[in-house]
Amino acid sequence: MSEVLAIFEHDRGVAAETSFQSLGFARALLAAGVGSSITAVVIGAEADALAHDLGAYGASSVVLIHHAELTDYAPEAWGEAVAELIALRSPAAVVATGTDRGNEVLAYASAIADLPFAANVTEIRSVGDASLDLTRVRWGGSLLERSKLVAATYVLSGAAHVFDGEPSPDHIGATAATETVDATLPDTAARTRITDRVTLSSGITLTTAAVVVSGGRGVGSAEGFAPLVELADLLGGAVGCSRVVTNNGWRPHSDQVGQTGKRIAPELYIACGISGAIQHWVGMMASKHVLAINTDGEANMVGKAEYAVIGDLHKILPAVSAEIRKRRTP
Numbered sequence: 090m091s092e093v094l095a096i097f098e099h100d101r102g103v104a105a106e107t108s109f110q111s112l113g114f115a116r117a118l119l120a121a122g123v124g125s126s127i128t129a130v131v132i133g134a135e136a137d138a139l140a141h142d143l144g145a146y147g148a149s150s151v152v153l154i155h156h157a158e159l160t161d162y163a164p165e166a167w168g169e170a171v172a173e174l175i176a177l178r179s180p181a182a183v184v185a186t187g188t189d190r191g192n193e194v195l196a197y198a199s200a201i202a203d204l205p206f207a208a209n210v211t212e213i214r215s216v217g218d219a220s221l222d223l224t225r226v227r228w229g230g231s232l233l234e235r236s237k238l239v240a241a242t243y244v245l246s247g248a249a250h251v252f253d254g255e256p257s258p259d260h261i262g263a264t265a266a267t268e269t270v271d272a273t274l275p276d277t278a279a280r281t282r283i284t285d286r287v288t289l290s291s292g293i294t295l296t297t298a299a300v301v302v303s304g305g306r307g308v309g310s311a312e313g314f315a316p317l318v319e320l321a322d323l324l325g326g327a328v329g330c331s332r333v334v335t336n337n338g339w340r341p342h343s344d345q346v347g348q349t350g351k352r353i354a355p356e357l358y359i360a361c362g363i364s365g366a367i368q369h370w371v372g373m374m375a376s377k378h379v380l381a382i383n384t385d386g387e388a389n390m391v392g393k394a395e396y397a398v399i400g401d402l403h404k405i406l407p408a409v410s411a412e413i414r415k416r417r418t419p
Contacts, residue, residue, distance in 0.1 A: 307362020
């Protein structure tokens, strides 16, 4: 079949923003000349209801994979199920979003199917005979690699927040045909799986906030984060930080943004006293807009930001918060 299988990630039947980006990546492959249709792959019966919406994202069909062991995320079982589908359908490509889970599942599936796997693709440059010329993120986002993938079936993950996760304008109101496939899994497939969850935070979090106010070495101390917290509260956002801040014990590691922290994509990222090292940029480069506040006009973050204010953050942030309060006063 000349189809692109798009793995639709979910957590116990709940989709995330990045879940739909696998379909955006699949649409990009079709536009480049790989495959002629998109088949979304939804693993586990508890996620069957998600199939109803996927036609609007470009899927012409949806495969629902069922098995008694597919009741919660189990990377080996998901990988086995995808590998079995590859053997049954011989697709042109299999894709997922390059999240931890997406990359993990495709790593298992490609190993079982004896196929090469290219992770965190950012661009399909050209399509040749049984080969793809592509660009992908390597080394935690510190470099972009141009490479060629040669395979009978391409196994690819699209870097998170790179490909469109919105409904396709050409498929508004479309519905996808569904079919159910009962997977055949070995007894060992579910030996690694999620069995319990602990809620570390609720409400607005660093990864879900539309606005993130983040601080670096320039904040100066743990107490220096007070104006950042104040502004984040006023904007309904969250507070983030750089690695040096957590190393100094000013904020917990759960607040860290970067290669060794969280990767986020807020509408607005306010970088306060952050130099802009590549490791930090990796974690927030998907932000829609970036405002840098720094005393150093030559800082990397200032150069990369869409907006910049050169000055002392401890004077600028209280002034911004005061103006917000003033405008909100009846």
